[in-house]
Amino acid sequence: EAGVAQSPRYKIIEKRQSVAFWCNPISGHATLYWYQQILGQGPKLLIQFQNNGVVDDSQLPKDRFSAERLKGVDSTLKIQPAKLEDSAVYLCASSLKTGIDTGELFFGEGSRLTVL
Amino acid sequence: AQSVTQPDIHITVSEGASLELRCNYSYGATPYLFWYVQSPGQGLQLLLKYFSGDTLVQGIKGFEAEFKRSQSSFNLRKPSVHWSDAAEYFCAVGAHSGTYKYIFGTGTRLKVLA
Numbered sequence: 001e002a003g004v005a006q007s008p009r010y011k012i013i014e015k016r017q018s019v020a021f022w023c024n025p026i027s028g029h030a031t032l033y034w035y036q037q038i039l040g041q042g043p044k045l046l047i048q049f050q051n052n053g054v055v056d057d058s059q060l061p062k063d064r065f066s067a068e069r070l071k072g073v074d075s076t077l078k079i080q081p082a083k084l085e086d087s088a089v090y091l092c093a094s095s096l097k098t099g100i101d102t103g104e105l106f107f108g109e110g111s112r113l114t115v116l
Numbered sequence: 117a118q119s120v121t122q123p124d125i126h127i128t129v130s131e132g133a134s135l136e137l138r139c140n141y142s143y144g145a146t147p148y149l150f151w152y153v154q155s156p157g158q159g160l161q162l163l164l165k166y167f168s169g170d171t172l173v174q175g176i177k178g179f180e181a182e183f184k185r186s187q188s189s190f191n192l193r194k195p196s197v198h199w200s201d202a203a204e205y206f207c208a209v210g211a212h213s214g215t216y217k218y219i220f221g222t223g224t225r226l227k228v229l230a
Contacts, residue, residue, distance in 0.1 A: 004159070040125075040222070040223075041222055041223075042120075042206055042208075042220030042221050042222045042223050043160070043206070043220045044220075045217055045218070048217070056217060091159060091160070093159075093160075104162045104165070105152075105160070105162070105218065107159030107160040107161070108159050109157065109158055109159050110157075110158075110159055
């Protein structure tokens with residue numbers, strides 16, 4: 001079974017530029033999450049999708065971050081314009097359902113963003 | 117508000133020694149608790165989870181964790197550490213606040229000495 005795919009693995013940009021990250025979840029997983037992991041911190045949820053609908057985006061900085069999952073499968077996370085503090089690893093995860101009792105999030109390897 | 121505290125940022129143990137990683141949570145209801153491991157450059161992998169029932173849960177790679185409600189703790193243990201266990205370990209609590217969400221601790225980085 002293929003895992004969660006993310007690209008690119010690494011990206012270096014200058015502040016005020018834009019960047020986009022792509023995620024393809026495990027086939028059949030209805031729920032998709034984007035997490036931000038800043039060095040030395042635990043993952044912080046940015047946005048959660050159930051199929052192609054947003055379940056939770058309360059911690060997404062909507063003035064600069066956007067995400068979509070148009071067909072309920074793969075997803076794109078965009079940052080525009082980027083700030084220095086956006087330097088982090090962006091993790092995509094998926095699960096079968098949105099309920100906590102599914103028990104497990106499956107994570108991709110992450111996309112490391114460096115903003116200069 | 118729900119929160120997870122991992123008091124140890126770094127832990128160093130010798131190979132073959134026992135290991136205990138601490139995790140304390142704050143949550144008003146019965147929590148769902150998880151331990152994840154992250155190797156360098158990799159995503160997070162589930163080690164074990166607690167939903168209900170037996171408070172001692174077994175996971176992959178020889179890890180176990182014990183849920184202690186009175187102490188609001190869910191500490192991770194392994195009787196004999198291998199060099200390949202060097203990684204970062206995250207405790208997480210599953211909380212329901214409108215929707216279900218996972219709240220992660222800040223992690224404990226484990227170093228294993230040969």
